[in-house]
Amino acid sequence: MKKSSVVIAGGGSTFTPGIVLMLLEHLERFPIRQIKFYDNDAKRQELIGKACEILLQERAPEIAFSYTTDPEEAFTDVDFVMAHIRVGKYAMREQDEKIPMRYNVLGQETCGPGGIAYGMRSIGPIIEIIDFMEKYSPDAWMLNYSNPAAIVAEGTRRLRPTSRIINICDMPVGIEDRMAGILGLKSRKEMQVKYYGLNHFGWWSDIRDQAGHDLMPRLKEHVAKHGYIVRPEAEQVTEPSWNDTFAKAKDVYAVEPDTLPNTYLKYYLFPDYIVKHTDPNHTRANEVMEHREKNVFAAARDVIEQGTAKDCRFTADDHASYIVDLADAIASNTKARMLLIVENGGAIENFDPTAMVEIPCIVGSNGYEKVCIGKIPQFQKGLMEQQVSVEKLVVEAWISGSYQKLWQALTLSKTVPSASVAKQILDDLIVANKGYWPELK
């Protein structure tokens, strides 16, 4: 079996050690000869790089390993680019979340004005990474987690339409794990799902077991009472803010009980509730800096100080397993059915063919084939048309440097109450994002 070479772009990410652990766990089915890290922040990447160097040396010394900020070194001789960059890092995520709250509008990493601001920062650097890949390893595939995936995907569709990039999200598989828990199944992989929507904006319309039995009725009964909380009677181990999100799915489901919702729909259907329950001075970015970032970097420091990764506290979850499954599906032509963010092209019959939608695809060595969804209901179609227009306007604004288009994008977002509030938020975001956004005229 051919051994693959992988570069992780955003080497200093909190998710990098998890991906390394997952790659090591799956060497039998997805053999690796080389792992490289690439980041534009040498200092941040060095800690994760040094710790992973020790881990790899102990667990798989045959795998060549290096980390660098030099694009030529990073992108030469690779088969897969696994990208998860955060342009502006947590400091800018904090701004994205706090600025809209000044106007009682929700502040979120990928939804509403925060997601729009993040999108405007991310398009350029993602295109730069695609160009590095195509220059130094033209046959490679880029598997992209970098958010906001919906806007990034539309940006790549417009600016690099023939590039070998696949955009993905781990939220549906995270929810599917919970569904499997609710149903008492061993793994989400025992379910075959039909799902459609935009990224962080979708619905399950059909879920069956391997024998073809409909699992939706049992799931609906549970979600109607408990949302996606698997065992409501037990103590919850998930962070409280995520726990609230999984519980709130109960209310999101009540609005449209024919399907099961992605948790992110709460931001669009209950924005007033979100604003009311958000501390404008301490948002999710603060929580992540105080917990995940602190813990991952402390774990890396421990490995470096002790000179061994024997008892290291790195962990891997769905995020890691999903991207490794995707790489494996391409490398080994597994024809796995996976949710990907792809150009609609008629897969959702009554929806814009140029929209980037999240739907099941069959993945193999030639890339992916889309599963046909057919017609979607009016409620979902209406919401998606509004949201996809926001995403398209953001990309249009980035390409043409248009203040007007970005103002329209913010105005059209279901999370923003009026054009005047949209303008005030936009003007604050322009100041905060100086140096990251193209100049708008």
Ligand SMILES: NC(=O)c1ccc[n+]([C@@H]2O[C@H](COP(=O)([O-])OP(=O)(O)OC[C@H]3O[C@@H](n4cnc5c(N)ncnc54)[C@H](O)[C@@H]3O)[C@@H](O)[C@H]2O)c1
């Ligand atoms: N698609 C999904 O479902 C999903 C799931 C989880 C995380 N994510 C995304 O993964 C990314 C990483 O998340 P995190 O919380 O670990 O962030 P993080 O800040 O810990 O890591 C991001 C890394 O990207 C680097 N970076 C920023 N700009 C860069 C550039 N232009 N070139 C190279 N490197 C660059 C930073 O220096 C940093 O080390 C984010 O975009 C996040 O939104 C996506």
Ligand SMILES: O=P(O)(O)OC[C@H]1O[C@H](O[C@H]2[C@H](O)[C@@H](O)[C@@H](O)O[C@@H]2CO)[C@H](O)[C@@H](O)[C@@H]1O
């Ligand atoms: O607030 P954060 O940074 O903790 O999470 C934001 C991301 O949330 C989703 O990813 C989750 C995933 O669903 C869960 O299973 C686990 O792997 O953690 C991830 C990150 O915490 C979402 O899909 C991402 O797009 C968001 O960036």
Ligand SMILES: [Mn+2]
């Ligand atoms: Mn996601």
